[in-house]
Amino acid sequence: MxxxxxxxxxxxxxxxxxxxxxxxxxxxxxxxxxxxxxxxxxxxxxxxxxxxxxxxxxxxxxxxxxxxxxxxxxxxxxxxxxxxxxxxxxxxxxxxxxxxxxxxxxxxxxxxxxxxxxxxxxxxxxxxxxxxxxxxxxxxxxxxxxxxxxxxxxxxxxxxxxxxxxxxxxxxxxxxxxxxxxxxxxxxxxxxxxxxxxxxxxxxxxxxxxxxxxxxxxxxxxxxxxxxxxxxxxxxxxxxxxxxxxxxxNTTAWSYTLMIVGGLTMLYAAIHALFRTDLKSILAYSTISALGVLTFLIGLGTEAALVAAVTFIVVHALYKATLFMTTGIIDHETGTRELTQLGGLRKVLLPVFIAGLLAALSSAGMPLLFGFISKDLIYEATLHADQQLAIYLTAAAFVTNLCLVAAGFMAGIKPFTGSLPQAYEKVHLPYKAMWIPPLVLAFAGLYFGFFPNSAGEQLIAPAVNAMSIAPAAVHLKIWHGFNTVLILSLVTLVTGTAIYYVNKADSRKLAWVQSFQSASPQAIIERLSSGFVKFSDWYTDTMHNGFLRSYLLKIILFAELLLAYELFIGGPIYIDYSKLSAISVYEAINVLILIAAVVLTVTTSSRLTAVVGTSVIGYAICLMFVYYSAPDLAMTQFTIDTLTVVLFVFVLFNLPPFINQANNTIVIRDTVVALGFGIILSVIAIKVLQVPTDISISKFYGDFAYTLAKGKNVVNVILVDFRGFDTMFEIVVLSIAALGVYSLIKLRLTSSEKE
Amino acid sequence: MELLLVLLIGVLYSAGVYLILRRSMVRLLLGIMLLGNATNLLIFLFGNITKGKPPIIKADLKVFEEIYADPVPQALILTAIVISFGLTSFAIVLLKRVYALINSDDLDDLNTPEEEDL
Amino acid sequence: MRSAILQTASRYLLPILLLFSVFLLLRGHYYPGGGFVGGLVAAIAFVLHSFAHGTTNTMKIIGYKPMALIPVGLGIASLAMFLPVLIGYPVMTGLWFEEPIPVIGMMGSALFFDLGVYLVVIGVVLTILFTISLHTH
Known part of the structure; x- marks a missing residue:
């Protein structure tokens, strides 16, 4: 599209x-x-x-x-x-x-x-x-x-x-x-x-x-x-x-929650609607109120209530869409939705007025309109509810309906009656495409009002059946006989109309209602969310402050805690001396050199000394590999170490001297953290010695190195044959690193050339 | 002897962690290298430590006859050593370039331009 | 850093070390050695030479930019990987010549793979070191 x-x-x-x-x-x-x-x-x-x-x-x-x-x-x-x-x-x-x-x-x-x-x-x-x-x-x-x-x-x-x-x-x-x-x-x-x-x-x-x-x-x-x-x-x-x-x-929890929430919503919003002066605002609150009515009816859950709910869904959809569309036309043509400024528009927007009138009357429950039937059904549902509840439910529905009648009139009739302000005399009908849809919906309401069963049997009955377990028979009638329901409906209509005449749209009242805004759920939730934003700010500032060592410190500390806990619950730690090999003099000296080099590297303030220390560490480890039957490793470590030193030497001249800005507290803190990490890792290493090694994989490679791969250096056979794919990717990674180095240096040249 | 290795692993890890917590970029890099060495030794310890028995089949034999050093950790470490060279060299060049740009070895200086943007 | 002794020594050391690196590569399947170590030793040979004679002169000996070795090596290694597929075996199946070749011994696709590794390692190390050294001074 x-x-x-x-x-x-x-x-x-x-x-x-x-x-x-x-x-x-x-x-x-x-x-x-x-x-x-x-x-x-x-x-x-x-x-x-x-x-x-x-x-x-x-x-x-x-x-x-x-x-x-x-x-x-x-x-x-x-x-x-x-x-x-x-x-x-x-x-x-x-x-x-x-x-x-x-x-x-x-x-x-x-x-x-x-x-x-x-x-x-x-x-x-x-x-x-x-x-x-x-x-x-x-x-x-x-x-x-x-x-x-x-x-x-x-x-x-x-x-x-x-x-x-x-x-x-x-x-x-x-x-x-x-x-x-x-x-x-x-x-x-x-x-x-x-x-x-x-x-x-x-x-x-x-x-x-x-x-x-x-x-x-x-x-x-x-x-x-x-x-x-x-x-x-x-x-x-x-x-x-x-x-x-x-x-x-059909459980108590279901019914009562829905009835309470629905009832509260419908009353709250219906009363609110009366104080609004903006047409769309009135419609919005009356919509909330209507939704409350629906929730309330579904919570009531009796057959009559479900029929009423389904009917009201249709009725509400018809009249509310109409009212919104007429409001839209008014807004579009006059440029305002303020009730206080509008009036007399029937003279210029007649078809729109008809649509608005029909919708408002339907919402008010005027006989012969669809709304009348739904209002009847609602009263019927509340009156036939539980004995003790019936009176309260009916009262709640009555008050809501009163306000909805008035609100509907305010939105559907008020802008069209009275005298036409001069400013709007030149207002003319918009395109047909705009005023025909509300008219269609309004007349649909009228049609269903005359022939309620056309909707009742075709649509509403199956819908009610889908909601309730027992099949329901639905017969919508215009005339129910002269009974309480009818009286209630008529009283609602008359009183609602009276309220409409008494309640004049007034911006002062609106301001008065607005003053309660700070205690409204909206304000509370907004405050909560701004509090949350503040919390996130604080969290970001402390945890994501942009300092690498601060991140590292937190990560390492957390890892230490986690590992320490795991070790703590992981059972006893012991050393089986019988399994260990003897210590030779060479090894001991080598380890001593290594530790000395480590201390030198850590404490020195000269870069060169630190680099030399690191390379000594590398060569010493290389010797360890020689002792422990790893000739391939020893050779690789030796050559790599040499090359790394060369690399450092090439670059070192360009590097600044070490800075030493850490104060004593930080040094001590870091030392503690670092020692903790080292000790935990050592304990893990001891634990590793405790567990017998699973040699099945090594045995597999050892057994098949020659028979399958025709090689006798098992390490090399693993690298180029058994795990050749890994090696392939490794050399690809190496190539990428080389390209990275190459382009980084070239990049520097071009950017400095630009300068 | 294994205990010496255990000690060594602890020392190397401690030194590595201490160095990466410093503000200097060169030290950070050295710390990473030490951590790499420590990890290599740890992996090495996972296998059976054997002296004088490299995982190489004798010329006249087709399979091992006696105990031999575990080849799997060795293959892993060999790969790790070579890769770490790639990492180190890239990091060194990066470091060099950063120094050329901001003329400082201080990691904290890396934050400053960004904060000024805000 | 240019001492006469180093210059003279490196002139002879370069071919010897290169020969040694090839030796390490070839015997890698049977004795300690292999593509990685061989490549590293060869790279050290060139680095030593560049210390003595300057990077530019060493580059002249090689003739090409060391970076060119990387794709060549990768190509040989992948060829060794995928060659068996052409004959109908799964990827990385070891292929071997029936008869041992003098000096080298048994020769098969694994050796070619190792050769690829060898070339890539030389290419990578020299690319890194030479680029840095050429643009530092």
Whole structure:
């Protein structure tokens, strides 16, 4: 696609819409299969050794999500083609968007939890690019980074959780895990698994206290917000919970955690939404609140709650995408999203107003719109929960809904009503590609409101069935009869509208809310991370200070501790004198010379003396080799030593004298460390003597040196025959060293010539 | 006699470690050479120490008849000695070049230009 | 460093040491010696000569840059390694002439391999030392 990028930058980008559209149509074809209760599978080998294969399944739940992703995706592709028309990096944008859509589809369709995880991470990464799309804006970069670090951290926990699940159940396949649900639930690690999976889902779905990345992510271009925060990215967490609810769900820990976190999130965010004046900010908080509702419903876990959750997913995707897109149009045409400055836009942007109105009413739960049905179902679910809990749950849902009604009106109706400011009189309708997608979605909400069963039986029932163990019958009705649920719905609608009229958008209130910012989870986590940065700085300064000897000192000390510990636990150390050979006078003298040379080398302040000392050490070792039946070694050591001295002599004249800047403390410290190392190595050497040598290899070489290789000098036979490959590489290494020396010197010449 | 070798290994390692902890580049290099020698001796000790029995089959025989020095450590050390010459020569030239550039033998001086960049 | 004694001595020492190094190379399979030691001794012979007569003069005797020996040596060694493949044996199979050759004794691919090592070692050592000595003074 990259070579054709420049074509997609122009109006050819419309062609790209065919991609999600064709996926959408293809997936529509699966509805009959899935509806009859079957699960479709696709399988490709990928990494068979790790049991990770491209293993796809389409059941009710995945189909519902996949249809939302591709359906809304098509509209977003269309919308973005107009919204970002002529943008310099439109091709890049579409590449990210395609990547994102593909990974979302991957999440919902995979039948292997590791595969799911890979796609999960891909959405984090691609959303990072999408949120930070305006990469010249520092705010935008920061929010992208926040989103990535929060979701990426969640992904890390999720991976751990998934590996645990896989270890407990012995499989990574979702189909097989569903059969192993009891094994996992009764395992002692179940609470840990739950915690890890929850952290993954909560970070992705912006649940309290990880919600803060979502409002920040509003820095993204509006099509991205519309796509990521209505139907896809944030729903991935919800999808994960829904996917795992037949595997992990229906326990006290599961239900209560989700209900508490979901309930807290939905209340917190819904109330927050009322204080915002930025349209996208309002939408962001109401989205978080809606996600809270979904988490809450999945936690409730009754059949009614699951039906309500699935319905609400669809409803929310429809109206929230619409509202985001209308907001985008307003922003695009007027240049502002400040609620306090907007008004009366219905006169100039009529179709947009219709879309916004329908979406806001749907979100408010106006009868005859799809939202009404979902609101009914939510109340039904909370009312039919546990006796003692029902009242609290209903109350929480009621308050949340109140605020959501008001927030929806603020976003969908407020900018269009009232008097039109003069500045915006010349505002005109944008391209059709921009206002048709929200209108389509809004009317879809209306259609489903009139004929709820068209969605209910085709999509929602199979999805609910995929989540619960017992098959559920779903009949969505417009009219439930005159009962508590209906009264609650109507009260919500009326009170919410009242709140909308009372609560005027005001920047002072916003400032008041902002003053609590320092205690918010975002601030706490930011402080934690800046603390971590400081810690890293400190660590780098002490451990990676750029001084070679400081590194060496730490490495050697650590090695000493490790070796000493190993020796300490390794059993007794003794010397078997009977095995040792006698000491001859020559040897003793040789060793004495050697030690004298070592002392000289270490203590001298003259370079020449040090070099001479080193060469004496070399020649003495050469003599040792002579004593101990190693003539080849002795000859090699002798010649090499000679050549090294020559080398030093050639270079030495150019070298500076030794510096002696170490003070006494350092000298003593280094001496102690060095002596410690020497003693430990000596002890190791004694231990080596203790263990009988395994001579089987030597015996092999000795036995076959002549019979196979026709040589009698076994060392030479090993070098040129048995281990010839090693020797070959050795001479290659030598050649490289020679080339290195040669080029280093030539390099010096050329650079000095330049000077 | 093995005990003398053990002592020697300890002395060489100590001296090598002490030298590589110094600030002078020449000493660092000498330290590395001493460490190399010490390691060679350690490997040599791994095999059976034998006097006067080089691993060479007598002219009139086809296999060894009596005990002989272990040829495997010898082959390893021979390789190590030759390679260490490559290493030493490269290091010496590097050292020479560094000295030509910064006119100092002090390892700490190598850090300074970098810190100035920051 | 140029003493008359050293100059005279090295003139005779060079061929003797070279001969000795070839001797070490050839007998390496049966007695102490071999490509590494042989090569090192040969290199020392040239270094000694360069001490006495100056590096430039020694370079003249060799005729080529010592670096040229490295690819030649590597080539011979790899040839000895891969020659058996051409005949259908695995890499590094030892190949031997049926009859012993006078003076050298049995001759086979291992000797060629050792010859390669010998040349590489000479090339490497002389390249390193001569480059340094030529550019130091």
């Amino acid at each position: 990259i070579p054709f990028g420049k074509y997609f930058r122009t109006k050819w980008c419309a062609v790209l819409i065919l991609l999600p559209l064709s996926i959408f149509c293809y997936l529509l074809g699966y509805i009959p299969t899935v509806r009859s209760g079957n699960v479709a599978y696709e399988f490709y080998q990928w990494v068979p050794s790790l049991n990770i294969n491209l293993d796809l399944r389409i059941d009710g739940l995945s189909l519902l999500f996949a249809l939302l992703i591709s359906g809304i995706g098509s509209l977003i592709f269309l919308y973005a083609s107009a919204y970002l028309k002529g943008h310099q990096y439109l091709d890049r944008f579409y590449a990210y968007l395609c990547l994102f859509m593909a990974s979302m589809l991957g999440i919902v369709l995979s039948n292997n939890i590791l595969l799911l995880f890979i796609f999960w991470e891909l959405t984090s990464i691609s959303s990072f690019f999408l949120i930070g799309f305006n990469n010249d804006n520092p705010d935008s970069r920061k929010s992208a980074l926040t989103a990535l670090s929060v979701t990426g951290m969640g992904g890390f926990f999720l991976l751990t959780g998934m590996i645990l699940i896989g270890n407990i159940a012995g499989t990574y396949s979702i189909s097989e895990l569903m059969n192993a649900a009891d094994v996992i639930k009764n395992h002692e690690l179940y609470p840990l698994v739950l915690l890890l999976v929850f952290i993954g889902a909560f970070t992705k779905s912006a649940q309290f206290p990880f919600h803060f990345w979502l409002p920040g992510a509003m820095k993204a271009p509006t099509p991205v917000s519309a796509y990521l925060h209505s139907a896809t990215m944030v729903k991935a967490g919800i999808f994960l919970l829904a996917r795992f609810s037949p595997i992990l769900g």
